[in-house]
Amino acid sequence: MESALIYDRLQFAITATFHYLFPQLTMGLALLLFYLRSKALLGGGEHYHLVARFWTKIFALSFAFGVVTGIPLEFQFGTNWAKFSNFAGGVIGQTLAMEGLFAFFLESSFLGILLYGDKRFSRGVQWFASLMLFLGSWLSGYFILATNAWMQHPVAYTVAPDGRLFVDSLSGLLTNPWLLWQFTHNMTAAVVTASFVMAAVGALYLLSGVHQEYARTFVRIGVVAGCGAAALMIYPTGDGNAKQVFEYQPVKGAAFEGLFRTERGAGLLLIGQPNMETMTIDNPLVVPGALSFLVYDEIYAKVKGLDAFPRLDWPDNLPLLYYSYHIMAGLGTIFVGVMGLALLWLWRGRLFTASWLLWLLVLSAPFPYIATTAGWMTAELGRQPWLVYGLLRTSEGASPLVHSGNALFTLLGFLGLYLLLGILFLFLFLETIRQGPAGSPNGGTA
């Protein structure tokens, strides 16, 4: 089934990437919504209630798309990656089943209450529901990342006589050291996405002169939360992630940095294009010694390059991995700059009238999505050629009897469907924003 493999990989990559556009917004918004509902309960009054109601609508829209695009992923473990499921199901079955039981029920039950209970239930019930929604969506992220962390850094397993893996410590699986940095990095990134979106909607309203009093709240919350989360995304979570990559998956680390040769005092490559023929970097711009320092806290430390590993273990799409990493890291740095600037202007009381900065906030909104997509590509392309790092190669994990014609058919089906879904989501998202928070003097009623 060699030719089916590429379709299986593309299908999972595309469905997972498209799916993650939605939960990153909902996980981040869940935290901000909980803040808004708390504020509404603790004397913030009608204003915060209406703000929360508006963002609950956006949450629900993104959640609906997240659910329908998430179910295929669980299915595909079995449909396209049957050998992997059989091999590793004795371990990751635990975390996936826990996600279903603990997280999904919580989210879906309480979202129903928030959406349909606006007039029926008290503010207290709604506050409680938003707390449960927050818990549910973050737990969901936790269990999924525990699954992924195990594929990156397998722990707590034994090998059965027939070669399949079984879990031997549930607590070990749930406290995988890899998970700490991966979870915190992901969640701060999700808050960054939600903050940028909230700030951008507020900025858009301010620039067009509508829904002014809501817009100021959106921008204020978006900028404050966004600045904090963007900073946390770089340090300590991004830094911690990079360090553990160099510790546990050094070949992936070398590929991130385009480090073809092992070096003492390795420099940090800011810009440059990997040249796979000559195994060098074209047009390099390097900060000397910085990579050694970042990884080992020591300027002259030795950093292993790609040449230290057999070619067979190199990630199979090295340039794409390299660019994904640099796009992620570069955008992360830019986010701190944008939000830092906005916070400074907010603090000086000039943000709401600085139209250039408001425009910057509006135009920045898509970039967290690009950064997180690049982040996932970094993590997953970097795991190649392994499906379970060091234990199972990707080429050994696909379904044995699914022929390439079937895999191609479903891949094309998903492509077409997701193109339509993307257009539909954008249309509905913009429509909801155009309608504005309900009950505002110059807005429509939703």
Next chain:
Amino acid sequence: METFWYIAVTLMLGAYVLLDGFDFGVGLVYPLVTRTEEERVTALGAIGPVWNGNEVWLIAAGGLLFFAFPRAYAAGFSGFYLALIIVLWLFMARGLALELRSHVDHLLWRQFWDLAFCGASALLAVVFGAALGNLIRGVPLNQDGYFFVALWTNFMTGPEPGILDWFTVLTGLTSAAILALHGANYLAMKTEGSLQAQARTIARLAGFATVGSVVLVLAAVPFVQPSFSHNYEAHPMGAVLPFLGIGALVATIVLRRREHDVYAFYASCVMILAFLAGTAWGSYPNILIATTDPSHSLTVGNATAGIYGMHAGLWWFLPGFILVIAYQVYAHRLFWGKVHPSSH
């Protein structure tokens, strides 16, 4: 231990069919029972707050199957490849229809999503029944424990069947009839006026269709899968289950005739659970029955996920399950009673 997880997976699937079953049923009968826009909004409002939570039972049951019997999950999901991916697409269409219909106030927009909702619900109801038919009839497992079946071949059962043959088409149509009955019962219970009257009529008709198709299925099972009677012969007490199912079906029809909406709905709940439990009783210890060679069958014994994992699972499954029941009951209670077009 394996038996416990077999029961747990069956229970989760049972809860799923019971709960999502009624909103599939609403989708099936939707164009038949609603005449006006107000009735459509009311019918959708009856399932709106809960369908999402209902659907989660499938995902949780799938997760639990993966956790407890990864080999069966791997074999089943890759074997039914095309059917399952098409099921996914139908799920997406249905979920989006329910979520998005109210977002834009335009006749064509609503008509499009109404069509998607009804069509996807109907097809999925048939597909679920056909899936159950496949589990009863068996699949062509090879000695590595994998198989691949085409959507259909010549519509005959045998060692190399397609997903759809005369038997699984029959179980599919039976499932559609049962869920139409169940969904119409639910609507009759949740609504008033002309919508309720139409739901009652449809429920009566679906009841007769159910009786006819259930009789055919029960008569066909011994021919299609002779091994099904083993457990019933060895432990005759299991026969309580199919008889309970038949009894509940009769009760549903009698209660329907007397317009006891709430009890009729409860009776169709019991019927669904009893028939599913009866299937699980006949199938045990097999999860996937091989049509090729009985020794290739995947059972609770050879598909298990290991003894430590199964024990560890108890630590989170039992509290988790109780929690789920608690807030599902909480959520359903909050929306108790009749729906009115203006209540949300």
